[in-house]
Amino acid sequence: MTTDKDDYVLGELIGEGAYGAVFVCFDRKYEEKDELWRFMYDFRRLSNERFEIFQQMALSESQIPPDAQHYLVCGTEDCEKNCQFYCNDCHQPLCEQCRDEHQKNKKTKNHEVVPYTLRKHTKEHRGHWFTNLEIVFAEKVSIYNKEIANIRSYFEPTSQDLKKEIAGDVTEIKTIMEGIRISMKAKAESVKKLVDTVTSNKIEQVDKIEQSLLQTLNSQNQQIDDYINSLNDLVKTFYGYLSPSNIEQLTFALKSENLVIRPIPETSKPVPPVFTVGQYGKEDVAKLLGKITVPNTKPENRKIKPMETASTELNPTGKQRKQDREKSDVKQTLCLSSSVTEIREYTVPGVDNVFHISLGKSGRLWCSDVYGDLVQTDLQGNQLQNIQTSGGSQGYHTVTQDGDLIYTDRENEVINKITSDNTITEFIETGDWKPLSIHSSHINGDLLMGMRKYGEGKVTRYNKTGTEIQNIQRDNKGQPLYKLPNYITENINGDVCVSDYRKHAVVVVDKSGQRRFSYTGQGSGFNPFGICTDLLGHILVCDQISDTVHLLDQDGQFLSLLLTPQQGVEHPRSVCVDDENNLWRDNKGQGLYRLPHYITENINGDVCVSDYDNAVVVVDKSGQHRFSYTGQGSRFNPYGICTDVLGHILVCDTYSNTVHLLDQDGQFLSLLLTPQQGVKYPRSVCVDDENNLWVGQSITNKVTVYKYLQ
Incomplete structure (x- = not known):
């Protein structure tokens, strides 16, 4: 005071x-x-x-x-x-x-x-207003309860997400640094080997120079030795002439050229090589091993999902609650049917095959093929729109709750939106991640996107405005969840279900990004393609290997093969369920033929086509499909085809290097020619007027003629 x-x-x-x-x-x-x-x-x-x-x-x-x-x-x-x-x-x-x-x-x-x-408490307070402490306390309790709810529902989960992201970054940094260390060691070993090689070459060069110089010196030495020997011989000769008995020959000997002393041979002194020591220092060696640089760029701040997004998820709108109640009422009346019934079939113009379906409003649907054609049709098969995209065999388009089409552009790494007035705009940029698959949530309108970079995949969640709010990339052990997230969907409980072709699995995480389970099929192989869920939480996924549609429950337990080739299903690649709980599935090829390499005609007018995409397709002379023959084993790659006077169909199989013999109705009769009979690489066949079979073989450039009819 x-x-x-x-x-x-x-x-x-x-x-x-x-x-x-x-x-x-x-x-x-x-x-x-x-x-x-x-x-x-x-x-x-x-x-x-x-x-x-x-x-x-x-x-x-x-x-x-x-x-x-x-x-x-x-x-x-x-x-x-x-x-x-x-x-x-x-x-x-x-x-x-x-x-x-x-x-x-x-x-x-x-x-x-x-x-x-x-003693100072009075009933009439001097000029101040009384405050009801219960009301004040209730207000404070409400405020702090709300803050506690915000902490539990937003701040704490978001912080945990950041921790997971940081843990993922730690793993990534360790991987990168270990890669740098491995590269440096490998480069050092390479430099060592290079030094050893160069040293060996230099020493070999020195050896050759030494050998050449020594050879020259040895030659000179031998020349001097020969000269000395000739001098000694000349001295002996002179001594012989000095004898009294040879005095008469001395006069003639002095005139002889053989007794003349030759000059001393000339020799040269060798010039030895000079070794110049290389000039290098620590910096030069460092350059050989490479350079480590830390980019001078400002670190990017981690993205934190907005608070309002979390509150929106916690408090659904009245419209959303009404839709949920309606779905709940329908759900209580639904159960699995004992069989699958085909209701209708549509032909989609403008696409070579159908790899993905997105159902729109008013019975309109979008379909895409592997070549990037994205087509909108009505239920009468009329083409309404055709867009050329960079998409392929992925679920790269989806229709939002507002009826807009969203599709990925993996070449330009952007997401495009087509509104109801057919205006195309760039909606989201994905940076250096290539967008593959996309799904619009029926729960809250969020966009779930499967992307890939450097052999690793991830799933990113965006809200309706295109703001990134969640990344799902690694499990709680820091291991990558995805490799190639080709198709993606969301289940009724918020689970994110991804069909990963490279992992040969359906990978399912909960709405917070925690891994729940992975489904890897029922046999030795499983290549999942299109995926969807229904109102009961079932997961439906196409398998490329068995050409079936698998039905799973919400927890990944296998229930049944919903569609199989025995039910007439050929190459299912995409599935979806509409608002009336009907299952839509597409075939890889809507037409009869995919790769029609060879063609012939049978005696009854049937047109027989060898389709390299695993089948011999036969239609009658009116063009109606009669049958398809797909071989006797797990694989069949047909090539050359012909028929004979009895109506048999003969076709080469490049996979087994055999010639199959069928009857007129496509029933397999026998393997007419096999490698055990000396046939190698049969690629073409024909039958002449004398009913002889001619077989052309690749690689060996041979044509062999066989007799097979009696």
Whole structure:
């Protein structure tokens, strides 16, 4: 308290607090009497100067005795007991005994005696408004309950998501750094090998130079030796002529050229090579191993999903609640049928095959093929729109709750939107991630997108406005969840179901991104394609290997093969369920033929086509399909085809390198020619007028003629 002691006078000692603190009421001079200043001080912590101020202020009041007191004394004369009560009418402090006597006295029995600490409580407050503490408390409780709900539903899960993302980044950084270390070591080994190779070559060069120089010197040495030997021979000859018996020949010998001393042979001193030491330092070696650089770019802030998104998910709209109730009513009346019944079939113009279906409004549907054709048709088969895209054999388009078409452009790494007025706009950019598959949520309109980069996949959730709100990439152990998320959908419980062709699995995570299960088929192989869910939470997925549609429950338990080739289903690649709970499925080829490489005609007018896409397709002369023959094993790649005078069909199979013999109705009769009979790579066949079979073989460039009819 930094004020002059004359500014205040002690009004009243209110009460004693804990640990030596007191409550003191002061009246400020020159102010209204009802304006009070209350202080709480711990006298043990007051400085001497401040304590003196309090002491002098206290002594200025006549009713306070000069001696300090350790407790409040009863106001009754000759009573020194502790004061616990107060009479508001008499303005007198009372102990417990005096209070009892005070209330028994006829004159004072109606006085208001209260605990000492409540003596100042009045029914009529001096100018202030009363506040209902229950209302205030309820408001505060509501506020803090809301904050707790926000923490539980948004801040804590979002923070956990960030932790998972950071853990994923830790794993990624470790992987990258380990890759750098491995690359450096590999480069170092390469440099070492290169040094060893160069050193070996240089030493070999030195050896050759040395050999050449030594050969020259040895030759010179031999030349000198020969010269010395000739000199010795000449000396011996001269000594022979000096004999008295040969004196007569001496005159003739001196004139002989053979006795002339030849000059000393000339020799050259070799010039040795000079080795110049290479000039290099630590920096030069470092350049050989490569350079580590940290990009001078500002780190990108992690994206945090907006608060309003979380609140929207927690509080569905009235329209959404109504739709949920309607679906719940329908769900209670639905159950699995004992069989699958075909209702209708549509021919889709403008596509070579149908790899994905998106159902729109008013019975319109969008279909796409592997070549990027995206076509809209009505139920009568009339083509309404045709868009050329960069899509392929993925579920790369979807129809939103508003009826807009959303499709991916993996080449330009963007997402396009087509509105009801057929305006195409760029909606979302995916950076360096290639978008593959997309699905518009029937729960809240979010967009779920499967993407791929550097051999790893991820699923990203966007809200209706295109704002990224969730990334699903790794499991709780930091392992990648996806490799090639070709098709994607959402189940009624919010699970995200992905058909991953490279993982050979259906990967399912919950709405928070936690892995629930993976389904890998029922046999030795499983290549999932199109995927969808129904109102009961079943998961339906196409299998490329077995050409079937698998039916799973919500927890990934296999229930049945819903559609099989025995039911006339050929190459199912995409499935979806409409609002009337009908299953729509597409065939890889809507036409009769996919790769019609060879063709012939039978004696009854049937047209027989060898379709390299695994079948011999036979139609009658009116063009009606009679049958398709797909071989005897798990695989059949037909090539050359012909017929004979008896109506047999003969076709080459490049997979087994055999010639199949069929009857006129497509029944297999036998393998007419096999590798065990010396046939290699049969590719073409024909029958001549004498009923001989001619077989052309690849690689060996041979044509062989066989007799097979008697």
